[in-house]
Amino acid sequence: MMLTSPFPRLLLLLFASWCSTSVYAQTPFFSEDFSGSGLPTSWSTRNLNGSSQALWTWCAEHSSSDDPPIGCPLIFDDIVNRQDPFGATTANNGFLVFDSDFYFFQGIADRHNSVITSPIINCLDKTQVWLKFESHIGVFNRETRENAVVEVSTDGVNWTGFEVVDLRPLSFGDPDPGITGWSLNPEVTVLDLSAVAATQEEVQIRWRWDGEAEFYWAIDDVALYESDPAPLFIPQHDLRLTNFYAVAPNQVTPLSQVDRFGFLADIKNDGLQDQTGVELLVTVRHQGDDVEVYRETKTVADIDRGELRQNILFDGAGYLPDRLGVYEITYTISADSTDGRPENNVVNYFFEVSDRTFAKEEGILSYTAPVGVWEEDANHSWGWGNYFYCPKGLGFVASSVQFSIGGPLSNLADEFIDFNLYQWRDNDDQDGNCQIEERLLLGTSRYRITGFEEPGVFYDAPFGDVDGIELDDDGEYIVMLEFNAPNDSDDLEIAYNNSTNYGGQFLRSDLLGPTRHGSFVWIGNPDSTTFLSFGFGASFVPCLRLNLDLNVGTQEGPSLLAGHQLQLSPNPAREHIRVGIQLEEPSDRIHLSLWNALGTQQQDWQFDRVAHQQLTVPISHLAAGVYWLRMDTERGYLTKRFVVE
Numbered sequence: 001m002m003l004t005s006p007f008p009r010l011l012l013l014l015f016a017s018w019c020s021t022s023v024y025a026q027t028p029f030f031s032e033d034f035s036g037s038g039l040p041t042s043w044s045t046r047n048l049n050g051s052s053q054a055l056w057t058w059c060a061e062h063s064s065s066d067d068p069p070i071g072c073p074l075i076f077d078d079i080v081n082r083q084d085p086f087g088a089t090t091a092n093n094g095f096l097v098f099d100s101d102f103y104f105f106q107g108i109a110d111r112h113n114s115v116i117t118s119p120i121i122n123c124l125d126k127t128q129v130w131l132k133f134e135s136h137i138g139v140f141n142r143e144t145r146e147n148a149v150v151e152v153s154t155d156g157v158n159w160t161g162f163e164v165v166d167l168r169p170l171s172f173g174d175p176d177p178g179i180t181g182w183s184l185n186p187e188v189t190v191l192d193l194s195a196v197a198a199t200q201e202e203v204q205i206r207w208r209w210d211g212e213a214e215f216y217w218a219i220d221d222v223a224l225y226e227s228d229p230a231p232l233f234i235p236q237h238d239l240r241l242t243n244f245y246a247v248a249p250n251q252v253t254p255l256s257q258v259d260r261f262g263f264l265a266d267i268k269n270d271g272l273q274d275q276t277g278v279e280l281l282v283t284v285r286h287q288g289d290d291v292e293v294y295r296e297t298k299t300v301a302d303i304d305r306g307e308l309r310q311n312i313l314f315d316g317a318g319y320l321p322d323r324l325g326v327y328e329i330t331y332t333i334s335a336d337s338t339d340g341r342p343e344n345n346v347v348n349y350f351f352e353v354s355d356r357t358f359a360k361e362e363g364i365l366s367y368t369a370p371v372g373v374w375e376e377d378a379n380h381s382w383g384w385g386n387y388f389y390c391p392k393g394l395g396f397v398a399s400s401v402q403f404s405i406g407g408p409l410s411n412l413a414d415e416f417i418d419f420n421l422y423q424w425r426d427n428d429d430q431d432g433n434c435q436i437e438e439r440l441l442l443g444t445s446r447y448r449i450t451g452f453e454e455p456g457v458f459y460d461a462p463f464g465d466v467d468g469i470e471l472d473d474d475g476e477y478i479v480m481l482e483f484n485a486p487n488d489s490d491d492l493e494i495a496y497n498n499s500t501n502y503g504g505q506f507l508r509s510d511l512l513g514p515t516r517h518g519s520f521v522w523i524g525n526p527d528s529t530t531f532l533s534f535g536f537g538a539s540f541v542p543c544l545r546l547n548l549d550l551n552v553g554t555q556e557g558p559s560l561l562a563g564h565q566l567q568l569s570p571n572p573a574r575e576h577i578r579v580g581i582q583l584e585e586p587s588d589r590i591h592l593s594l595w596n597a598l599g600t601q602q603q604d605w606q607f608d609r610v611a612h613q614q615l616t617v618p619i620s621h622l623a624a625g626v627y628w629l630r631m632d633t634e635r636g637y638l639t640k641r642f643v644v645e
Helices: 100-105 503-512
Strands: 030-032 044-047 057-059 095-099 111-117 121-123 130-137 148-153 160-163 187-192 200-212 216-225 239-245 252-254 264-269 275-286 291-303 308-313 325-334 346-354 366-368 382-392 396-403 416-424 439-448 459-462 473-483 493-497 519-523 545-550 565-569 576-596 601-618 625-633 636-644
Touching: 095 100, 095 111, 100 216, 200 216, 239 325, 239 346, 239 503, 264 275, 264 291, 264 503, 291 308, 308 503, 382 416, 396 416, 396 439, 396 473, 439 459, 473 519, 545 625, 545 636, 565 625, 565 636
Parallel strands: 252 346
Antiparallel strands: 030 216, 044 111, 057 095, 095 216, 111 200, 121 200, 130 187, 130 216, 148 160, 148 200, 239 264, 264 308, 275 291, 275 325, 325 346, 366 493, 382 473, 382 519, 396 459, 396 545, 416 439, 416 473, 565 576, 576 601, 576 625, 625 636
């Protein structure tokens, strides 16, 4: 399965392996920096799959993401990929590139197995042959270990392969994909080719990429040495944090439903030396007043050169947010030795505590639908949703869903989307998926597509006419956007964001419990389909938000009819709020109560023999946030929400 999008795709920044000894090399006996006005005449390119178009090209410069020169790839400098122009030492005078993304979207080749081959190089008098080059590669569908390699031949027929970089693609359904996505920029690779090339008269080297709708692979500054050149290009000491670490369970969590969460991270030793005295620090800072609210240190001890230390668990109980606002999580790695690249020793992540909203994302990135998974003539029905945990759900209701859709919506006018809220009661089979028998449908909000929905806009779908869906304490919920397509329907695209990897938090919580999930997906038939956790990968979540409100049904009595009014103004308010009461018939007694976002009563008032009433309520003593005013009579109740700024 793959996701389609007109926008760049996220893949995480990572590094690869290298080979080295300890002798300082000085001068290469062969070099090529690809300066000039095109592919060097002594170099050749071909596609082993037979295409005459999907070939390596020469790029003059890598400086524009909107209108690159002929032969140059786009720069994926969006908020997700965060890539810069190719950073090789002499990239400005030209380099070689295979633009997989271009060939895919132009319909030239979805699969490729293309090579760029050096001229014949005489290594007859060389007892050692070391290759150094600089590159930058991004993958989407296929790992690099066996598919993006350097190969060496002494006869032009038989080739010996060498691993260049260890990157894994986006892994559907895998919350712990390991090292993924983009290499360093530049990635300096040093390989010992001596076993094949030393004392050989006719040596050729080629770069082969067997891929499928990837990003691009750029190479530059190729050189051959008689001894190991690694100390010239790779720092002696270079620890780094990977982009696999535990984030908060949600991007946005209501204050009433905050949950304690812990921390985890991966670190890699990219330097030439073993590292001692390694420590990993995590801090949490509240951005509103710039106060550090949590700090924990984990001793890692020693890490060998080239080692990837995975799933480092912090020992503490974790952090429980206690107030509204934006928080910053910072991971920092340190060691006894001074780091040669300190800029990769720190990673940051932001999350928010809100008044009433659950969200897994910070905004709409693009729109997508599954491709290549449907059987012939099958309805293109599918659903995608988010997991939210409510530790203190009692006293609150799920009142509405916020969503955004795309695609050829004019062709989908008058079709329906269902927004379903399920309670998940895991049967302890530990498979991480939501089986049919494990879920209880609590309620549905149906939305009729108009065909005029605007991209980049969230729409609201309320649950129920008045009260919403009641929640439980310690409740696990999945809110799904589900499209049951007719036979001739176009694909419905759902807004998504993939800037946050929930795999680290999933793994941390799965190891220590209780498990906290990201998204779920089904394709085909919801009545007979398991909801798959991380169906599109740990970083892909739909832009599907869940709003909570105070449960107005916790006290006895029916909801008052629309003829009765409870009016609040201004809303939002600062110093006071004016309350207007209008009843169809006088009430012997009216009880007004003021509730905060945690479901705690703040104030109350009693009035006798009321049909119409005006009063002013001071609110300057209340903290900023969402509040509810409830009016109870002998005939029923009304509730209104207002905001204190």
